[in-house]
Amino acid sequence: xxxxxxxxxxxxxxxxxxxxxxxxxxxxxxxxxxxxxxxxxxxxxxxxxxxxxxxxxxxxxxxxxxxxxxxxxxxxxxxxxxxxxxxxxxxxxxxxxxxxxxxxxxxxxxxxxxxx
Numbered sequence: 001x002x003x004x005x006x007x008x009x010x011x012x013x014x015x016x017x018x019x020x021x022x023x024x025x026x027x028x029x030x031x032x033x034x035x036x037x038x039x040x041x042x043x044x045x046x047x048x049x050x051x052x053x054x055x056x057x058x059x060x061x062x063x064x065x066x067x068x069x070x071x072x073x074x075x076x077x078x079x080x081x082x083x084x085x086x087x088x089x090x091x092x093x094x095x096x097x098x099x100x101x102x103x104x105x106x107x108x109x110x111x112x113x114x115x116x
Contacts, residue, residue, distance in 0.1 A: 005060060007038050008116065009106060014067040015043045015056070019091075021074045022067075027053055030089075030113040037110040039113060041070070042096065043077065043083060055089075055097045072101065 007029045015023045024045030032039035038058040046052050060071040070077065081091055081096045089097070091111050098105040098112075105112060 006063065007041065009061060013063075015041065015077075016067045016069050017066070017074045018069065018071060018079065019073070020067075023056075023077050024054075024069070026068050027085075028115050029058065030055070031116050033110060033112055033114050034108070040085075041068070042115075045078065047072075051085045051089075052082045053080060053085055054080045055100075056080060057101050057103065066080050076101075079095050088115075 007026075011026050011028065013026050015026050016021055027044040028040040029038050030040040030042065031037060038061075040043040040055045041058050041061070043056055044051055044053055054071055054077055056070050056077045062069045066081040078101045081093060093114055094111060096104045
C-alpha cells in the first residue's frame with residue numbers, strides 16, 4: 001500500500017475498510033475549503049435502485065493495487081450521513097458528517113466541504 005497523491009485518479013475503484021471489507025466504490029473527493037486539501041470521499045453503495053453516497057474522511061487513505069483503503073470500518077462508514085446519488089450535501093448537513101466521525105467542524109460561517 002502507498003499514500004495517495006491524487007485521490008481523483010482513483011475514482012471508480014472499490015473502497016475497502018482496514019480489514020479489506022468492501023464498502024462501495026469511490027465516487028468523488030471533497031476538499032476542505034480552508035486548505036484545499038482532500039477532506040472526505042463519497043462512497044457509492046447499495047443495490048440497483050437504492051444507491052446512496054456516504055461520506056468517509058480522506059485522512060490516512062492508502063491505495064492497494066485494486067482498491068482505496070480507508071481508516072474506518074465498514075459499519076461506521078455505512079451508517080454515516082449520506083446523500084442520494086444525484087443529490088448534493090446541504091450546508092446545514094456538513095456538521096453532521098464531521099460529528100459522525102468525531103471530527104471538529106469548527107465555527108467558521110462558510111462551508112467546509114466542496115466537491116472537486
